Amino acid sequence: MLAPLxxxxxxxxxxxxxxxxxxxxxxxxxxxxxxxxxxxxxLALTDHDEIGGLAEARAAAAELxxxxxxxxxxxxxxxxxxxxxxxxxxxxxxxxxxVTGLAQVRSGRDERAVRMAAELDKVGIHGAYEGALRxxxxxxxxxxxxxxRHIVAAGHAADVKTVFDHWLAKGKPGYVIHSWASxxxxxxxxxxxxxxxxxxxPSRYRLGNQELRKLLVEFRDLGGEGIEVLSGSHGDxxxxxxxxxxxxFGFLASRASDFHGPxxxxxxxxxxxxxxxxxRPIWEKF
Numbered sequence: 001m002l003a004p005l006x007x008x009x010x011x012x013x014x015x016x017x018x019x020x021x022x023x024x025x026x027x028x029x030x031x032x033x034x035x036x037x038x039x040x041x042x043l044a045l046t047d048h049d050e051i052g053g054l055a056e057a058r059a060a061a062a063e064l065x066x067x068x069x070x071x072x073x074x075x076x077x078x079x080x081x082x083x084x085x086x087x088x089x090x091x092x093x094x095x096x097x098x099v100t101g102l103a104q105v106r107s108g109r110d111e112r113a114v115r116m117a118a119e120l121d122k123v124g125i126h127g128a129y130e131g132a133l134r135x136x137x138x139x140x141x142x143x144x145x146x147x148x149r150h151i152v153a154a155g156h157a158a159d160v161k162t163v164f165d166h167w168l169a170k171g172k173p174g175y176v177i178h179s180w181a182s183x184x185x186x187x188x189x190x191x192x193x194x195x196x197x198x199x200x201x202p203s204r205y206r207l208g209n210q211e212l213r214k215l216l217v218e219f220r221d222l223g224g225e226g227i228e229v230l231s232g233s234h235g236d237x238x239x240x241x242x243x244x245x246x247x248x249f250g251f252l253a254s255r256a257s258d259f260h261g262p263x264x265x266x267x268x269x270x271x272x273x274x275x276x277x278x279x280r281p282i283w284e285k286f
Contacts (some may be wrong), residue, residue, distance in 0.1 A: 021052050021141070086197055087199075199219055212280040225251065226252040234268035
């Protein structure tokens with residue numbers, strides 16, 4: 001049974017966001033400055049499979065007096081063909097196994113991007129690989145978001161969400177199956193680096209109730225500690241559903257905008273509502 005809820009030490013935590021080091025629109029220091037301006041008290045930068053922006057973000061946070069948590073978002077393959085994301089919080093970015101593991105995950109991104117471009121070419125979107133690279137800060141981290149920005153810029157769609165819905169989501173013409181890390185590997189890297197593992201935006205995955213429960217059980221049994229109850233990907237009904245799972249499985253609750261950039265993200269940094277009063281916040285672990 002969970003201990004009685006203690007008064008949170010942090011009023012406005014945002015524990016999932018991205019910079020130009022992966023697929024965000026702002027540099028790490030700019031992300032920190034925007035978070036601070038929005039009243040964030042505790043921030044974690046969690047770029048996809050990459051920790052190269054943490055030093056810059058940490059230095060900017062220190063200048064502003066903003067509490068900062070080193071983080072990362074790891075791509076994993078789960079089940080038959082599902083890509084799931086695990087956020088690692090309070091990690092040691094110098095941990096050798098984590099650094100090596102993330103490099104392995106990143107190594108397949110360029111190959112996947114070439115295959116995505118070939119599939120998009122078949123449906124009339126030409127030059128997508130070269131176009132996506134124009135939006136990438138680090139070519140080794142080319143992602144679906146970079147393809148989406150190119151497709152919008154080329155006039156094929158009005159916004160990034162439309163691109164994902166029509167071309168880049170599972171089952172669509174530009175979607176390419178890729179093998180990422182396993183769930184057990186991701187949690188081993190995070191825990192080996194002294195961090196806390198959080199399941200990112202669980203309502204975003206195209207999993208039925210039975211499949212999602214199976215994922216939650218496996219995540220818990222491997223030592224997963226938290227779940228994003230509040231996320232930029234969750235509506236009110238989804239927040240209530242994930243809060244129920246947090247209570248049932250004993251997960252700590254995270255608060256996370258998943259901010260990628262102004263004008264592109266549904267929720268700005270620090271602009272989420274508060275967690276339900278009866279849930280224990282993940283930052284109690286820090």
